[in-house]
Amino acid sequence: MIAPSFSWKVYNRHLRDISLQSGERAQKEKIALLNSVPDFHIGTAKEILIYHDTLLLMFAWPENKELGELAKKALNELINFLKKIIPLDKVLETNLSLSGISGTEITGRFSYSITRWLVNEFGASIKLHSSEAEPETVKLFFRQMISSVEYEIISSKELTLIQRIRKLKGESPLTGIKWLINLFETSLLPYPAKEFLFNELKIFVTWKLDQPVLNRSFIRIPVDKIFYHQKLNKTPDFEKILTSKLPAPKRLTPAEQQHLVHVAKATLVFIHRETDPFTFASPEAMDLFELERGFQVGLYTLKPEQRLSIESYIGYLVFKNGIPVSYGGGWIFGERCQFGINILEPFRGGESAYIFSQLIRLYYQYFGAKRFVVKPYQFGKNNKEALQAGAFWFYYKQGFRPENEHIHKMAAAEWEKKKADKQYRSSVELLKKFTHSNLVLLLSKNPVPHFDASKISLGVTDFINKKFSGNRALAMAEAEKKIKKEFPVGKLSGWTVPERKILQQWCLLIRATLSVHNWSHKEKKQFISLLKSKGDTHERNFIRLLQKHRRFWKDLEKQFN
Numbered sequence: 001m002i003a004p005s006f007s008w009k010v011y012n013r014h015l016r017d018i019s020l021q022s023g024e025r026a027q028k029e030k031i032a033l034l035n036s037v038p039d040f041h042i043g044t045a046k047e048i049l050i051y052h053d054t055l056l057l058m059f060a061w062p063e064n065k066e067l068g069e070l071a072k073k074a075l076n077e078l079i080n081f082l083k084k085i086i087p088l089d090k091v092l093e094t095n096l097s098l099s100g101i102s103g104t105e106i107t108g109r110f111s112y113s114i115t116r117w118l119v120n121e122f123g124a125s126i127k128l129h130s131s132e133a134e135p136e137t138v139k140l141f142f143r144q145m146i147s148s149v150e151y152e153i154i155s156s157k158e159l160t161l162i163q164r165i166r167k168l169k170g171e172s173p174l175t176g177i178k179w180l181i182n183l184f185e186t187s188l189l190p191y192p193a194k195e196f197l198f199n200e201l202k203i204f205v206t207w208k209l210d211q212p213v214l215n216r217s218f219i220r221i222p223v224d225k226i227f228y229h230q231k232l233n234k235t236p237d238f239e240k241i242l243t244s245k246l247p248a249p250k251r252l253t254p255a256e257q258q259h260l261v262h263v264a265k266a267t268l269v270f271i272h273r274e275t276d277p278f279t280f281a282s283p284e285a286m287d288l289f290e291l292e293r294g295f296q297v298g299l300y301t302l303k304p305e306q307r308l309s310i311e312s313y314i315g316y317l318v319f320k321n322g323i324p325v326s327y328g329g330g331w332i333f334g335e336r337c338q339f340g341i342n343i344l345e346p347f348r349g350g351e352s353a354y355i356f357s358q359l360i361r362l363y364y365q366y367f368g369a370k371r372f373v374v375k376p377y378q379f380g381k382n383n384k385e386a387l388q389a390g391a392f393w394f395y396y397k398q399g400f401r402p403e404n405e406h407i408h409k410m411a412a413a414e415w416e417k418k419k420a421d422k423q424y425r426s427s428v429e430l431l432k433k434f435t436h437s438n439l440v441l442l443l444s445k446n447p448v449p450h451f452d453a454s455k456i457s458l459g460v461t462d463f464i465n466k467k468f469s470g471n472r473a474l475a476m477a478e479a480e481k482k483i484k485k486e487f488p489v490g491k492l493s494g495w496t497v498p499e500r501k502i503l504q505q506w507c508l509l510i511r512a513t514l515s516v517h518n519w520s521h522k523e524k525k526q527f528i529s530l531l532k533s534k535g536d537t538h539e540r541n542f543i544r545l546l547q548k549h550r551r552f553w554k555d556l557e558k559q560f561n
Contacts, residue, residue: 008038008047016054022231034070040081045095053346060320064228100216100270107206108272112198113279119181125208128177131161132202138164214266220322227294236354246365249287257286260298264317267324277315280306285538294321304498304535309505310453312539326355330363332543335447337369368547370447374439381435387428395439404437448553451560463512479511486516487524498535514555523551
């Protein structure tokens with residue numbers, strides 16, 4: 001330990017500034033700093049958190065084995081200190097709550113699916129914290145979930161959710177949240193109704209992060225070899241990365257697949273977020289790619305019953321030396337992929353451009369995406385942080401350009417100013433103007449489709465309103481009848497539930513947008529096969545088959561050109 005008078009603030013700033021620098025001098029400074037940590041007792045919660053996150057960064061991006069081991073050792077010492085002091089220091093405990101650090105607690109409001117996962121996986125570590133539902137809402141909820149013969153205990157008095165649960169569960173040894181989740185699980189209500197009702201209860205749960213792995217300090221996946229950096233790759237050769245042959249996905253055991261799903265869900269719980277490919281991930285469909293420079297990318301596919309009807313939403317989690325550093329996903333329809341990326345906060349300022357290049361490579365080669373689209377929110381629309389960071393130029397440097405021609409020219413002129421003067425900074429007002437257009441990256445001459453899948457959805461709605469006066473039941477019945485007559489569907493008894501659901505949804509799309517009476521029998525047969533494939537374990541097969549059905553795209557482009 002160094003002298004107590006040494007400022008934690010100064011120490012943290014110095015360590016963070018030098019953490020990703022390379023060279024002999026930087027190495028010596030980092031070693032000296034990690035061997036002379038200020039006394040934890042005089043650090044505030046904010047300073048401890050900054051130190052914790054800098055150690056994670058250094059552990060993910062070690063310059064050599066010695067520095068990697070020192071960062072690991074320092075992190076373990078910090079966690080051991082916190083385990084001893086937190087039970088004695090309620091102020092520190094409160095200020096570190098929501099941090100995700102090992103041994104702390106995190107309280108939040110999550111979906112029914114994630115709450116059920118937390119309760120079933122972590123048992124007593126999950127407690128019912130509170131509910132913001134009004135007593136009348138609580139009464140109405142239990143009327144839906146419990147037999148009316150218990151009317152008195154369901155309806156008497158104005159009780160909160162927690163008070164009502166105590167009355168209903170009686171002497172049950174189950175915790176309040178476990179009892180409630182069991183009630184949901186045994187209900188015959190369809191899943192969407194369960195999610196709706198759970199959301200109406202406005203439940204907050206507390207997770208005590210006492211597991212050895214699933215906390216933000218130690219969450220990771222096993223890796224065969226640690227990659228050590230002589231220098232960060234902050235200006236990657238995009239073309240070279242894009243065309244480098246992609247390795248085959250790693251063979252995974254069921255246990256490894258399940259662990260990847262747990263890691264993804266927990267990673268977002270720690271930052272109070274959810275994304276459907278993680279929340280509804282299918283472990284059996286997990287793919288893991290081991291890429292260059294110590295990066296791994298896990299691909300997450302939704303369970304068949306949760307998939308989008310038109311697009312295929314494939315999520316990803318990027319690992320650096322086994323540590324989660326970035327997440328996001330792509331909404332794929334044909335060769336078009338609406339793409340989003342999020343670098344987890346402790347790891348910003350590292351190799352973000354390199355990560356992005358590898359992800360584009362992955363979605364391009366593995367899924368056949370050739371038109372990448374970034375929506376305005378990603379670079380500033382209603383997103384102050386992205387505006388201030390100049391996120392627009394991050395995408396611009398990777399080859400993305402505004403779809404709107406006028407904004408395209410404005411951006412090109414501004415880029416020339418930036419090239420001429422390295423100190424030049426675009427105004428926030430100008431960057432806001434750029435958010436009036438999507439950004440697009442084209443990897444082939446004319447990838448299909450050129451429009452968003454939402455345009456098809458609106459076209460179907462317009463068709464129902466015009467042809468059936470808004471009567472959706474009639475429109476669906478007529479569409480199903482016509483498609484079963486036109487296409488070699490066969491007996492539906494041989495179709496799985498997800499396959500039947502997809503057929504039903506696509507009947508309207510086919511009826512509203514395609515001229516199938518001109519299709520050959522072979523084209524119709526191929527189309528039915530690809531529709532069924534959307535219910536497969538892996539959605540990639542559907543993505544690839546749909547891309548190859550040229551007659552479908554010819555009709556669709558004609559309809560929405």
